[in-house]
Amino acid sequence: MIDWNSIEAADYAVPGDRPLNDLVAELSRALADPDPTIRDGASYGVLATWIERGTIGPERRLELGDEMAARFADPRTEARTFAPLVLDMLVGAGDFKAGWVDAFARWYPAEQDLRGHDETLGWLHAVAHGADLLASFGLHPEVAPTRMLDLAAARLTAPTDHVYDQFEDDRLARAIGRVLTRADLSADDSTAWLDAIADRFGSDRVSTPVAAHISNCLRTLRQLYVLADRGVRATFDSPAEPLRHGAAVKAALAVTLDRIVRR
Template sequence: MDIKNTLQSFSTMTYSARQQFMGQNGDWMLQEMLTHIGSPDAELRDKLIYRTFIDILSDNLLSTEQIQYLFDTAISDDFLYLNIGEEMTDSVFTRSFSALLVASILAKDAELLILHDDRLQIFFQKIGRFLLLEKDTRGYVQDKGWAHSIAHGADLAAMTIKHPKFDLQHAPLILHALKLVTWKDIVFVNDEEERLINIIEALLARNYSEEALIEFVEQVFDKFEMHLVTQGYNDAFFSGRTCTLNVMKTLYFALKMNNLAPKLQNTIYGQVAKWLKLGA
């Protein structure tokens, strides 16, 4: 069977027909979907494989063993971390869409609580590495569709924080990655900021310390001073400054519109005003 044709056919099946198909061919189809999760064919990767993963998770068409297998495979070095650090190569599609798959599995497991605790805890301890190490910042890739690895990594980090078994002691590792993600020698242009601030909103929803987030914001802006002292006004400073300010402004308005964390709002406002020299 050809996986593309199979998924096209699967998308038109009734629920009962899907159940029967998964009972007979589910393991084969899942393996093929994983094999091609990073395909440069946007239709196969995004419109068929990713959407089918969402459908079969939402419709409870997977066994506990299959969900665990997908999770263990997707978080591995051959998927979520495949060749991480590379730029401008097709490996980004495997990393990026593995991130989306893991986020979807975590959302489902938040309801079911079936994933093995020991594997979850190992994953929680490492999650900050993805945004920290990912260097391929492309959004839409001509002829290949969306890569968007930074945005998908942000989605994964936010969903990880929302998981009921996530221990907030791991939050500083995610915040460290968030602090540095804006210093990748590029200014984001595909709404990555809106996805990145979901990390902060997820922490607030878990009652994470507002004081700790204020300290995080102060450290974010301390990096401006540190860069100027060590490297001066170079291209990296201006791209990092602009990208960081864009994220912080987006966060400020999100907090203000939702009446969240007033002290954090004030800290962000003061720092943004300082570095934009407002009122100077």
């Protein structure tokens, strides 16, 4: 087994005793390992650094992206939910395939295992990891931002018994907010995706306790309202960027929230 910790300690230098393609294949497998100390340990940092530095060539990066896109159909939760992290690394490095967006769009609203953390498997974070990739795709010039906004609405309205408990609502709200900074969005584009949410939840009969997916949706939209008012940060230490049509988004959010809570 490769000692990824020693590679990390050597400033991520590529070992001379193994072909790089073999190492990348090992990293790909490690990012789907059921052992969280392997999946979320030094191997993660090695892959991220090799992608960022261009250590892995463009052709192999595209192949890696295809592997991750196929992994959205993997039967194992940990394999599916770490695939968007790797794709996010690749998109951030400038790699892109339209097929990756299609695979992500099929998986994200359909994912059933929404646990943030499992005692055995460690971090899973389907919603949060998917949200990060949604933001990256939503800011990519080859992806229509409205497609990612509609995808966020589909995730928010998908039935689930799991209440977000590891800041998934904040991560998804931040991702939506980042997409809403796109300069090519019209005011209608920035708000039309909320219609599906209002129509889905606004017509239901009042019931208690509140269903998990409604609670998740409400908390996500409330956080988005704050971001629409204050701006959204690309990173924790970057300045807040205003939403393209912040006032219109706030107004539409208020109407949507009112329709849901007064149903």
